[in-house]
Structure formats: C-alpha cells, structure tokens
Amino acid sequence: MQNVRPLPQYLVGRYHGWKATSYAENSAWYRRLAEDGQRPRAMVISCCDSRVHVTSIFGADSGEFFIHRNIANLVPPYAPDGLQHGTSAAVEYAVTALHVAHLIVVGHTSCGGVAGCHAMCSGRAPELEEKSSFVGRWMDILRPGYERVKDLPEDQQVGALEREAVMVSIENLMTFPFVKTAVESGELSLHGIVHDIKNGTLMQAEDGGRRWAEI
Template sequence: MQFARPLPPFLIARHRDRRSARTADELRRLRELAEHGQNPRAMVIACCDSRVMESEVFGSEAGEFFVHRNIANLVPPYTDDGQQHGTSATIEYAVKVLKVRHLIVMGHSRCGGVAGCYDLHTGNTAQAPDPDSFVGHWLEILEPSVKPLIAEGLSREVALRRLEQQAVLRSLCNLMTFPFVAEEVHVGRLQLHGTWKDIGDGDLEVYDAETNAFYRL
C-alpha cells in the first residue's frame, strides 16, 4: 500500500517515552491480558471528541473498559437489515461475547456533532445540507430530540446543553430496542447508565431515572 506513510516523529517519540516508563506491574498486567484475554466489566459509548476520554474520567487501565466512540455518542435503533453497522456490532460483541455488566453512554459539553445537528434544524448555518454526508445521515438519529427543543424557544446555549443530554437519553432508549440488550436488562444481568461530562472542568453528571434529570457527582 504505497499511500500508507510512516508515523510522524512526534508520535514515535511519545510511544518510546511511554514504553520506557512502564513499570514491572504494568508489563505483568499487559502479559496477563494478552494470555488470558479481556474481561471488562463495563462498556463505554462516547463521542469521538479528543477532549473526552474514559481513562481521564474513571482513571481506567488496560482491560477495564470496552470502548466505542462515534459522532455525538449516538446509538442507532436496532435493525436486522443485514447491513454493516459498526456501533451495533460493537454493542452486540460487548453484551453477547464479553458479557459486560454495565453499559455507559457518555455525552459531553460543546459537542460539535450535537451543535451541527441543532444549527442545521434552526437555520444557523450557511452551509446547505449535503445529501451524501455520512455525518448528516448519522445525526438523523438525534432529529426527534431537536424539534421539541426548538419549539421551547430556548437560547442556543441552553438548548445545546439540553440536546447534549438528550443525545444520551436517546441512545439509552435505542439500546433497549436491541433484543439482546433488553433481555439482559430485564433479567438484571446488565445495567444501562447515562452520563454527561463538562469538558471545561472535567466533572461528570449522571442521569437519575427517578427524577428524570442529570446530577453532578
């Protein structure tokens, strides 16, 4: 593949620095994971945003979390159309094969995907919708949550925060359309969790189903 190029020097240097700093305990842990396989207790579905990392939020180490990241931390509704679905395939593997006990959807502040979806529906963008855009089609998952917010006449700042958290709740609802997820939830082997991270201070908010609200830890 002639189009594939070597890693840039700054990444090579960072890897070498990280490798030289590994402790004996870290190396032993890595060897155990390689030999015995992974057994994560939780899966995290987060946004691709580089400012959002489960390791920064929970202080995780190798082998602790099964992680999937996509635009705006969205989960599509279940479908059996036989097509290739990356997010759905990852969820299936986590639940059916790894048998995770916790599935966490992590939204965040200043999400570009959420803002793009909101601006598109409020006319706050100069760009015309691209019918061939992968991102545009992906964000259609969030459309049912946008229109009610627009009707409330909220300021853009307030609406975006609400929509970021609605993206989490929309994903949780869509998770329950997967038969194998719903079954595990109903028998008590799997718990779903909704979270929202403030990237400005690193704090985490968690969704409480009883109050139908997010609260800060």
C-alpha cells in the same frame, strides 16, 4: 501503498516512552491480558472528540473498559438490515460475548456533532441535509431529541440536546433485543452521563433522564 507513511516522530517518541515506563512496569499484566483475553466490566460509548478521555476521567487501566467512540456518542435504533453497523456490532459484542455488567453512554459539553445537528434541524446547515453528508445522516439519529428541545429558549437548546444525545442513545439501546433481555434480567445496567469539559464535572441522568445531578 504509496500513501502510507511512517508515524510522525512525536508519536514514535511517546511510544518509546510508554514502552520503557508504563509497559515495562506492568508487563506481567499485559501478558495476562494477551493470554487470558479481555474481561471488561463496562462498555463505554463516547464521542470521538479529542477532549473526552474516559480512561483518564475514571482512572481506568488496560482491560477495564470496552470503548466505542463515534460522532456525538450516538447509538442507532436496532436495524438488522444487512448493512454495516459499526456501533451496533460493538454493542452486540460487548453484551453477548463479553457480558459486560454496565453500559455507559458518555456525552459532553461543546459537542460539535450536537451543535451541527441543532443547526441542521433548525434549517441553518443545509450542507448537512445533503444525502452525501455522512455526518448529517448520522446526526439524523438525534432528530427525535431535537423535537424535544426545540421549544426551549434558544440559548438552552444546544445544552439540552447534548443531554438528549445520551438519552436517545439509551432509548435506542433498549430496542436491541439482547440488550433489553440483559437489562430486564438484571445482568446489565445502563448509565448516562455528560462530561463538562471546562470544569471537569460529571452529570448523571436520574429518573429516566428527567433529572440530571452532579456526581
């Protein structure tokens, strides 16, 4: 296709640097991953935001995390309707094929998707209400969370909604029969955290999301 172009040179240079250092020093491990397949202990669902780098936060190596990223780290409710569901497919594969032991939803501060949802639900972003808006229809997933924060003081609503993006996703995960079965059998645990980009802290949900405590 005429629209496909070679990579920009800064990325090519970084690749060659990685291949000559990190890969060369761990080539046996990469061969093992290729030959034996992946056995990640955890799945991480995080935001697409370029500032959220979960492998760096947790010091993870290749093969440790099965990672899915989307706008505002959301999981939709279980809906076997024959449509295409990228996030649901990733969850199904992680739980039923890879048998991960932990499923971690990672939210973050200053999330543009959450801010957009807040603006949309409060009537300040009519463009997101359009049926043609992919972002708007995706952020509909978070409307129940908005209903839970809309009566807070206005300067607290977006921060609370960032936490709700995590909790709504965990609630929706439990609507998947294979997730519910794995959790109830003790084979899978669900975790919710929020990463503060500015100060580098992690807050985790406790007591069903009624409390958040710094890790």
